Amino acid sequence: MITLEELKWLSPQIIIAATAILVMLGIAVKRNHLFSSLLTLAGLIASFICLLNAEPGQHLASNIFIIDGFGNYLTGLIICASFVITLFAYPYMQVQKTIKEEFYVLLLLATLGADCMVISNHFITFVLSLEVLSVSLFGFIGYLKNEKFSIEAGIKYLIMAAVGSSFILFGFALIYMATGAMDLQALNKALNGGDLSPLVLTGLALSIVGFGFKMALVPFHLWTPDIYAGAPAPSSAFVATVSKGAAFAFLLRLFYSIGGLSHDSIWIAFAVIATASMFIGNWLALQQKNIKRMLAYSSISHLGYLMIGFLAFSIPGMRSAAFYLTIYFVSMLAAFGLIIYLSGRKGEPLMIEDYRGLFWTKPWLAAFFSVTMLSLAGVPFTAGFMGKFYLLASGMNSGGIFLLVVLVVSSTIGLFYYLRVVSVMLSRNSAEVPEHVGANSWVLKLLVGALFILLLWFGMYPSVFLQMLSGF
Amino acid sequence: MDIIFYIAAVIAFIATVGVVTRKNAIHALLYLVVSLLAVSVIFFVLGAPFVAALEVIVYAGAIMVLFVFAIMMLNLGKDGIAKESPFLNFGSWLIPAILCLVLLGELGYVFYFHQVGDHDLREIGPKEVSSSLFGGYVLAVELAGMLLMAGIVGAYHVGREKKREYHRYMQNLETNTEDYE
Numbered sequence: 001m002i003t004l005e006e007l008k009w010l011s012p013q014i015i016i017a018a019t020a021i022l023v024m025l026g027i028a029v030k031r032n033h034l035f036s037s038l039l040t041l042a043g044l045i046a047s048f049i050c051l052l053n054a055e056p057g058q059h060l061a062s063n064i065f066i067i068d069g070f071g072n073y074l075t076g077l078i079i080c081a082s083f084v085i086t087l088f089a090y091p092y093m094q095v096q097k098t099i100k101e102e103f104y105v106l107l108l109l110a111t112l113g114a115d116c117m118v119i120s121n122h123f124i125t126f127v128l129s130l131e132v133l134s135v136s137l138f139g140f141i142g143y144l145k146n147e148k149f150s151i152e153a154g155i156k157y158l159i160m161a162a163v164g165s166s167f168i169l170f171g172f173a174l175i176y177m178a179t180g181a182m183d184l185q186a187l188n189k190a191l192n193g194g195d196l197s198p199l200v201l202t203g204l205a206l207s208i209v210g211f212g213f214k215m216a217l218v219p220f221h222l223w224t225p226d227i228y229a230g231a232p233a234p235s236s237a238f239v240a241t242v243s244k245g246a247a248f249a250f251l252l253r254l255f256y257s258i259g260g261l262s263h264d265s266i267w268i269a270f271a272v273i274a275t276a277s278m279f280i281g282n283w284l285a286l287q288q289k290n291i292k293r294m295l296a297y298s299s300i301s302h303l304g305y306l307m308i309g310f311l312a313f314s315i316p317g318m319r320s321a322a323f324y325l326t327i328y329f330v331s332m333l334a335a336f337g338l339i340i341y342l343s344g345r346k347g348e349p350l351m352i353e354d355y356r357g358l359f360w361t362k363p364w365l366a367a368f369f370s371v372t373m374l375s376l377a378g379v380p381f382t383a384g385f386m387g388k389f390y391l392l393a394s395g396m397n398s399g400g401i402f403l404l405v406v407l408v409v410s411s412t413i414g415l416f417y418y419l420r421v422v423s424v425m426l427s428r429n430s431a432e433v434p435e436h437v438g439a440n441s442w443v444l445k446l447l448v449g450a451l452f453i454l455l456l457w458f459g460m461y462p463s464v465f466l467q468m469l470s471g472f
Numbered sequence: 473m474d475i476i477f478y479i480a481a482v483i484a485f486i487a488t489v490g491v492v493t494r495k496n497a498i499h500a501l502l503y504l505v506v507s508l509l510a511v512s513v514i515f516f517v518l519g520a521p522f523v524a525a526l527e528v529i530v531y532a533g534a535i536m537v538l539f540v541f542a543i544m545m546l547n548l549g550k551d552g553i554a555k556e557s558p559f560l561n562f563g564s565w566l567i568p569a570i571l572c573l574v575l576l577g578e579l580g581y582v583f584y585f586h587q588v589g590d591h592d593l594r595e596i597g598p599k600e601v602s603s604s605l606f607g608g609y610v611l612a613v614e615l616a617g618m619l620l621m622a623g624i625v626g627a628y629h630v631g632r633e634k635k636r637e638y639h640r641y642m643q644n645l646e647t648n649t650e651d652y653e
Contacts, residue, residue, distance in 0.1 A: 002610055010611070017618055024625065062608050102629045109622040116615060128615045132622055139626025154630070178586065199586045202579065 006061040009054070012047040012075055013115050019043025020108035027101045036101040037090045040108055044083045051076050056471070063183050066121035066253075069471035070318065074118040074249045077326055081241050082111040084333050084447065088340045089234040091441040095345045096144060096232075103143055103234075109136040110238065114246035122183040123172045126250050130168070130214070133243060134161035140238065141231040153230030157239075160223040164213030171206030174199055184257040191258050204260060208269060214247035217307070218276035221300050225288075228296035233348055236292060237336035240299050241329045248303070248325065252310055252318060261313040270311055271403060277304030278410040286417050291352050294417060295335055298376055301414060302328050305407055308391050312398040319469045320390040326465065327375070327387035327458055334372040334451040338365065341438030341448060352421055357429025365438075366425045368452045375455045377418040378411050383458030390466075477517045484510035495556040497543045501536060508532040519593040522601050 007014065023039050026032075051072060058068040086107060093100040113133030120126040138161065142154020176182055178199040179190035191200065212220035228236045260266050281301030288294040306328070309321030342349045342365075349355065358366040375382035388411065395404050438444045458465065487510060490503035512527035605613055 017614075020618070020621070024621070062611055064609065064612060099629070099632075102625055105625050106622065106629075109618060109625070112618060113622075122612075124609065124612050125615065128612055128619060132615060132619045135619060136622035136626060139622070139629055142630055145630055151630070197586065198582045202582045 002062055006059075009059050009061055009067045010065060011050040012054075012079070013112060013119075015043060015047040015050060016079075016108055016112045016115060019047075020105055020112065023101070023108060024105050027105070031099070031101055033090070033094065033100045036104045037086060040086050040104040041083065043108065044079055044086065044111070048076065048079045048083075051079065060121065063185075064122040064125045065116070065119045066184070067119055070249075070253075070322065071119040073322060073468065073471070074245065074325075075115050077329060078111060078114045078118065078242050078246065081245075081329050081333060082107060082238075084337075084451075085234050085238050085242075087443055087447050088237065088333075088337055091437040091444055092232065092234055092340045092343060095437055098144060098146060103140070106136045106140045106143070107238070110140060111242065114242045117246040118249040120250055120253070121185075123176070124182060127165070127169060127172070130165060130247075133246065134158075134165065137161070137235075137239060137243060140235045141227060143235060144232050147230075149230035150232060153227045156223055156230075157227050160213060164210045164220075166210075167213070168207050168210030171203040171208075171210060174203030174206065178203065184253065188258050196260070196263055201263075201265065204266060205269070207254075208266075208273075211247055211251045212273065215244050215251070215303050216296075216300050217273045217303055218280050218300065219273070221277070221281070224300060225293040225296040228299075229290055229292045229350065233292075233336050233340045233343060236295075237333055237340075240295070240332045240336065244299070244303060245325050245329065248306060248310070248321075252321065255310075256313070256318065261311065267311065267313075270307060271400070274304045274307035274311065274403060275406050277301060277307070278406050279413075282410045282414040282417075285414065288417070289352055290350050291339065291355070291421070292348075292350060294352070294421075295332070298414065298417075299328075299332065301410060302332075302376070304410075305388065305391060308395045308400065308403050308407060311400055311403065312394045314394065314398055316397060317394040319466075320387075320394040322469055323390050323462075323466065324387040327383040330451060330454050330458065331372055331375045331384060334368070334448070334455060335376065337444070337448050337451060338369050338372065341365065341444050342433065342436045344434060344436045346434065352424055355421065355425050356427055357431065358425040358433070360428060361431075361433050365448070368448055369425065370422045371452060371455055373418040373421050375459070377415045379415075381456070381459045383455045383462075386459055386462045477514060480510045480513040480517065483507075484514065493560065495553045495560065497548055497552055498540065501540050501543060504539075505532050505536045508536070519595045521595065522598040 019040065019042070022043070023036050026036060026039060054067070054072055056069070058066065060066055086104065089103060089107070093103055110133050113129045113131070113136065116129035117126060117133065120129060134157075138154050138158045141157050142151045144150040172182075175187070178197055179187060181187040181190045196204070209220065211217075213223075216224040227239060231239065255261050255266070261270070278301050281297050281299075281304055285294050285297035285301065288297060306321055306324055309317045309324055311317070312320070339348055342354075355366075355369070358369070371382060375384040378384040378388045388407065392404055392407065395407075438448070484507050487503045487507035491500045491507060494500040494503060508527060508531045512524040512532065515521075515527060516524035
């Protein structure tokens with residue numbers, strides 16, 4: 001039976017679920033965009049406060065959730081990202097010609113799914129939270145249903161998510177058939193650390209396909225650019241950060257707890273996926289003219305980098321992956337934040353050409369955007385450099401030199417397209433920036449400024465954040 | 473018992489292939505009903521009568537009937553068949569089918585080498601199912617509730633139609649509750 005203590009451990013998740021219901025009921029009583037938005041923010045803040053008061057140590061809630069340092073850190077990260085996306089979404093949705101309030105219900109439910117996923121300890125909770133995340137994302141991506149591309153992206157995501165989930169389910173079913181265990185501790189005991197039978201290996205391989213879909217790693221990445229480009233920018237930001245981060249968290253938990261990475265064939269499979277993601281992501285990003293598609297390919301390569309921390313298969317590797325994930329979240333949110341800042345009634349500035357001459361009309365904004373791009377590229381004194389530095393350090397300890405060489409070479413390729421955006425912004429163009437939502441929203445201005453400071457802070461003085469990671 | 477299992481499995485397999493290859497949506501759905509019924513027989517043989525009953529009532533019964541009604545109301549008919557036909561030409565499915573057969577062969581190989589122990593089947597009745605649903609897995613059940621909510625809110629938003637146009641006089645009365653759209 002479930003006890004009160006277990007409910008206390010799960011209070012951050014419960015608060016988010018309750019907020020989602022409250023926002024929905026609020027809509028039923030009276031539609032008010034500002035109220036829904038504020039209620040969402042309040043729920044996320046309350047949930048975060050609960051998380052800060054969490055007892056240290058590892059707890060199991062009914063054996064299907066595990067509350068530990070790693071889970072708490074990622075839960076906090078996801079809540080912060082949702083908070084930022086909610087703030088982005090308000091001015092963005094304000095100018096859209098559609099009903100706005102359901103957006104926040106879907107956002108909260110997707111956050112709930114992601115939060116439950118990072119603390120899952122059981123196949124059932126993982127699959128359920130994955131479905132909560134994917135089903136709400138489908139409505140979330142196709143939210144602007146008057147726009148053809150948005151609804152098309154929604155349907156594409158629905159189909160892809162269903163295919164990915166079915167692979168994961170089949171894989172888990174095979175693992176269950178071989179071991180008779182579904183929670184991670186029992187699985188670890190049944191597998192006895194290593195020596196995986198062909199059936200378990202097949203199951204793991206099928207679930208890797210599913211995880212690949214969710215995280216958009218290279219042979220399974222084809223859906224990403226269409227969905228990023230078609231979805232409204234706040235939804236794209238959510239898919240790029242929260243959805244991928246949560247899937248990565250459970251992948252790490254699963255393979256670390258069953259010791260799967262000490263098995264050579266699995267390690268090689270992941271190494272090939274990581275290498276392909278880094279190269280193909282960066283190479284395809286070079287050819288893009290649409291900035292959201294470019295960010296999509298860039299996120300594919302970033303997930304490839306992240307796999308290096310995962311493949312280190314050690315506690316430092318896990319820490320460096322969590323640190324890189326944080327930096328990736330901040331950089332991606334900043335990049336999408338600037339797209340939202342410049343979008344208006346007529347839509348978003350999708351093409352890189354739309355940013356021509358931004359340095360001459362809006363110097364501060366262009367400076368922020370340049371720093372974001374440099375951080376994504378991993379230039380020193382920005383967050384991205386520190387993240388890659390720790391990934392390299394953890395990879396070096398575990399001896400995957402080949403992967404490190406790939407990281408360095410593909411980052412160099414990546415530098416080119418990030419710098420191209422900067423050079424387009426620097427070129428002279430006297431045209432005025434069209435009407436955009438950022439111009440009269442102090443929230444957006446503050447938020448973009450805060451993300452900018454965070455990017456530089458991570459890059460120059462990361463020890464504060466690294467201390468938070470020492471708990472697991 | 474084994475022979476029933478294999479018959480049901482073969483029926484499920486053939487019916488599912490039928491779902492994919494039929495061009496008429498209604499025919500495909502009827503195959504799907506057969507497939508679900510066969511799966512429920514498999515559940516029954518494996519000692520899960522409660523799940524078998526649920527499969528019949530919920531999937532084959534409620535959901536499929538809704539599907540059939542929805543498709544009939546859309547009245548796809550000949551246009552639908554004409555649209556579907558080009559999807560199923562020989563060239564487009566041949567290579568994926570061969571690749572899938574290779575994978576199926578690999579999977580068969582894995583199963584061939586996996587020693588299945590003696591079946592010690594135990595019947596699991598509704599009481600046991602419900603006590604685990606409301607015992608250890610109650611949090612998962614709650615999460616499934618949130619999943620339904622996500623589905624409903626998403627479907628409601630996407631499927632929502634324009635509000636009806638009122639006469640000008642009526643519009644004035646309803647000013648505040650009107651949405652954009």
